[in-house]
Amino acid sequence: MTTAPSGKTKGKSNSTAAPKREVMRSPVFAEVGLPPDPDNLYTQTVDTMLQAAECLGVPHEVQIILAQPKNEIMVHFPVRMDDGEYKLFKGYRVQHNNALGPYKGGLRFHPDVHLDDVKSLAFLMTMKCALMRLPFGGGKGGVKCDPYGLTKGELMRVTRRFCAAISHAIGPDYDIPAPDVGTNAQVMAWFADTYESLTDSNRSSWDALRVVTGKPVEVGGSLGREKATGQGVVDVCTEILPSLGINVKGMKFSIIGYGNVGSWTARIFHDLGAKLVAVIDHKGGIRNDGGIDAHNLAEYVGKNGSVDGYEKTSTLTGAGKKTTAGATKISASEFYQTPVDVLVPAALEQMIKPEQAKLINAKVIAEGANAPTTPAGDRVLSERGIEVFPAILANAGGVTVSYFEWVQNKTCTSWSAERVDKELKHMMAQAAQRTLAARKRFNTDMRTAAYVAALEQIAKVYAVRGIFP
Ligand code: NAD
Numbered sequence: 001m002t003t004a005p006s007g008k009t010k011g012k013s014n015s016t017a018a019p020k021r022e023v024m025r026s027p028v029f030a031e032v033g034l035p036p037d038p039d040n041l042y043t044q045t046v047d048t049m050l051q052a053a054e055c056l057g058v059p060h061e062v063q064i065i066l067a068q069p070k071n072e073i074m075v076h077f078p079v080r081m082d083d084g085e086y087k088l089f090k091g092y093r094v095q096h097n098n099a100l101g102p103y104k105g106g107l108r109f110h111p112d113v114h115l116d117d118v119k120s121l122a123f124l125m126t127m128k129c130a131l132m133r134l135p136f137g138g139g140k141g142g143v144k145c146d147p148y149g150l151t152k153g154e155l156m157r158v159t160r161r162f163c164a165a166i167s168h169a170i171g172p173d174y175d176i177p178a179p180d181v182g183t184n185a186q187v188m189a190w191f192a193d194t195y196e197s198l199t200d201s202n203r204s205s206w207d208a209l210r211v212v213t214g215k216p217v218e219v220g221g222s223l224g225r226e227k228a229t230g231q232g233v234v235d236v237c238t239e240i241l242p243s244l245g246i247n248v249k250g251m252k253f254s255i256i257g258y259g260n261v262g263s264w265t266a267r268i269f270h271d272l273g274a275k276l277v278a279v280i281d282h283k284g285g286i287r288n289d290g291g292i293d294a295h296n297l298a299e300y301v302g303k304n305g306s307v308d309g310y311e312k313t314s315t316l317t318g319a320g321k322k323t324t325a326g327a328t329k330i331s332a333s334e335f336y337q338t339p340v341d342v343l344v345p346a347a348l349e350q351m352i353k354p355e356q357a358k359l360i361n362a363k364v365i366a367e368g369a370n371a372p373t374t375p376a377g378d379r380v381l382s383e384r385g386i387e388v389f390p391a392i393l394a395n396a397g398g399v400t401v402s403y404f405e406w407v408q409n410k411t412c413t414s415w416s417a418e419r420v421d422k423e424l425k426h427m428m429a430q431a432a433q434r435t436l437a438a439r440k441r442f443n444t445d446m447r448t449a450a451y452v453a454a455l456e457q458i459a460k461v462y463a464v465r466g467i468f469p
Contacts, residue, residue, distance in 0.1 A: 026050040052451030071095040075165040093141035096122035103139030106180025113142035128392040130454035147182040163194040172210035179214040210409040213402035222405035224420035230264025232397015235428035249273035257347030261368040263298040270294035278338040284308030286327040345372035352377040367391035390447040
């Protein structure tokens with residue numbers, strides 16, 4: 001038998017790690033006025049941090065600072081729709097912590113955007129940037145809207161009015177948004193253009209564009225940013241999987257959500273010789289144990305907005321002969337039961353609850369999405385010996401290349417795609433090793449270990465900077 005770098009014996013359950021302590025029992029909840037609700041995403045996220053803080057012995061003052069965001073901004077703004085009527089939209093920007101550097105984090109456009117979710121996502125950004133040793137803090141924002149139900153003109157006006165509404169609270173060296181669910185490089189270009197138009201004309205307008213990352217390359221974006229989160233998921237997997245006896249070449253994997261993160265993860269794995277065998281998204285699911293062409297599927301989803309119906313399509317082979325896409329339609333429960341080496345959740349939060357965790361037939365979950373696993377789901381996975389690569393590690397590729405973009409803008413340089421890939425791989429591997437080292441030191445699960453490795457950095461910064469006054 002071989003031993004994984006975690007000190008865990010291959011093929012055995014996670015139960016060798018210290019048992020998880022009773023949840024939501026820290027006195028910090030009462031002190032900062034947070035009701036310890038085990039079903040609330042924000043309190044769940046804070047609880048994971050407090051468990052890790054307890055392992056590491058993080059000072060009480062740092063724990064209470066991190067348990068609440070520094071600023072929570074809520075705005076309402078009117079937008080003229082194409083029919084001439086005005087509609088009122090609600091937007092948020094949460095600035096969780098900036099001890100390590102400017103607030104950094106995405107903008108989400110989705111009908112279910114709520115303050116608590118934005119707070120959780122901002123919190124995760126603080127942890128992610130600290131784990132990656134980036135000079136950024138954590139932030140997140142969003143607008144409650146359905147971007148797919150808006151025309152291009154309406155989407156542009158929502159973006160511009162939202163930017164105007166929060167422009168006083170963000171800035172290239174203060175708070176730097178980026179794309180997330182429902183936003184993309186085009187939205188970032190409109191956002192940057194609006195911010196630049198609203199800032200002091202004596203200042204360099206190019207510098208003002210640094211207010212967001214994930215921009216199109218023509219407007220100061222970085223090569224490699226679009227695929228960066230998926231690339232980071234793959235980099236973490238290639239760093240850790242061999243120690244668990246899994247070779248990426250030839251392994252089987254499945255994906256929840258075939259948007260930016262899911263489709264890029266699938267395409268990069270596919271190019272390394274791994275086999276995509278099942279996918280589900282908001283409309284449907286498909287499976288083929290012989291392998292689905294990840295590139296072909298990305299093209300299909302680009303045109304149709306979902307994987308649904310892919311099983312009915314046909315493609316031209318090299319000889320110009322028509323073949324079927326080679327997949328069958330499946331339900332969500334069939335998806336979770338499909339045997340794979342790695343399952344990548346790359347859709348929304350809290351999708352893997354105990355019900356799904358009991359069905360999952362995978363050796364490893366690599367969290368491409370933020371907070372896709374509930375604490376109760378996590379416990380089931382742990383009992384079943386399924387390894388979890390936590391989101392603050394696995395999906396940190398996006399913010400890392402955002403950092404590269406910000407550095408390129410600041411220094412008026414542009415890096416080659418090869419340089420971006422190489423530096424990203426190096427930073428993802430270092431963060432993975434940092435997490436494995438913390439896991440070994442504290443005999444804990446990977447999620448707690450990633451938080452420990454992040455908190456080490458934050459606690460050190462507070463220790464040397466002190467707390468004003
Ligand atoms: P996206 O909008 O491009 O894709 C979201 C995908 O989720 C779509 O395929 C959609 O069909 C699917 N989906 C939505 N509801 C679903 C449901 N109920 N069941 C199954 N699938 C569903 O978003 P994205 O940018 O790929 O982000 C996905 C996740 O990754 C989010 O959690 C996001 O916060 C996280 N993330 C994104 C980035 C980034 O750079 N884009 C970086 C880090 C983390």
